[in-house]
Amino acid sequence: MKRLFLFITILLISISVVTAQDVAILRYDGGGDWYANPTSVPNLIKFANKNIHTVINEKPKTVTTNSPELFNYPIVFMTGHGNVFFDEDAVENLRDYLISGGFLHISDNYGIDVYIRREMKKVFPELEFQEIPYTHPIYHQAYDFKKIPKIHEHDNKPAQGFGIFYKGKLVVFYDYQCDLSDGWEDLEMHHDPPEIREQALKMGANIIYYSFTN
Numbered sequence: 001m002k003r004l005f006l007f008i009t010i011l012l013i014s015i016s017v018v019t020a021q022d023v024a025i026l027r028y029d030g031g032g033d034w035y036a037n038p039t040s041v042p043n044l045i046k047f048a049n050k051n052i053h054t055v056i057n058e059k060p061k062t063v064t065t066n067s068p069e070l071f072n073y074p075i076v077f078m079t080g081h082g083n084v085f086f087d088e089d090a091v092e093n094l095r096d097y098l099i100s101g102g103f104l105h106i107s108d109n110y111g112i113d114v115y116i117r118r119e120m121k122k123v124f125p126e127l128e129f130q131e132i133p134y135t136h137p138i139y140h141q142a143y144d145f146k147k148i149p150k151i152h153e154h155d156n157k158p159a160q161g162f163g164i165f166y167k168g169k170l171v172v173f174y175d176y177q178c179d180l181s182d183g184w185e186d187l188e189m190h191h192d193p194p195e196i197r198e199q200a201l202k203m204g205a206n207i208i209y210y211s212f213t214n
Helices: 002-016 041-052 068-072 089-099 115-123 180-186 194-213
Strands: 026-029 061-064 073-080 102-108 158-168 169-178
Touching: 041 073, 041 180, 041 194, 061 068, 068 089, 068 169, 089 102, 089 115, 089 158, 089 169, 102 115, 102 180, 102 194, 169 180, 169 194, 180 194
Parallel strands: 026 061, 026 073, 073 102, 102 169
Antiparallel strands: 158 169
């Protein structure tokens, strides 16, 4: 009887244990500050785990563009202000990752636009960034958005969400002129109003939810 009780207890524990998923920050070459906004992704993970019930390890990993470990993560996050460079190995690896079910979120931290458009053209020479219509499901996951949140002002331009669609599927989400990842950072970093930070975190949670379920 004791053995049976022990077996049932172990079985119940094993069923109840859910393995936490890892996500990663993309480390790229070129000299740009891939490490910008160090508190942003950890804060987004905490928000998503609490509010949309994901089970993600709170400390994100770091992965390089040409590493086979890239395929371990359902979503990778990328940001920065400066130059980005993908060599041939990185181009091939990132393309394989994205067409195999991976997802890349790029947050324009002001200054990355010209470089990321150039390098992503290497990854998908046959495709272009397209502005994502607000009818797209990524804006209507856990939270509904009629427009992408604008966190910081740079060039007096509207915030936009661009995407790369491979065979009709969104594989890259690029927030431009809105600084989503700034909005995820600790409050004392930018002193954004609570409602602005909340909108940024909700949009980030949508991106995670979409990447996990699509």
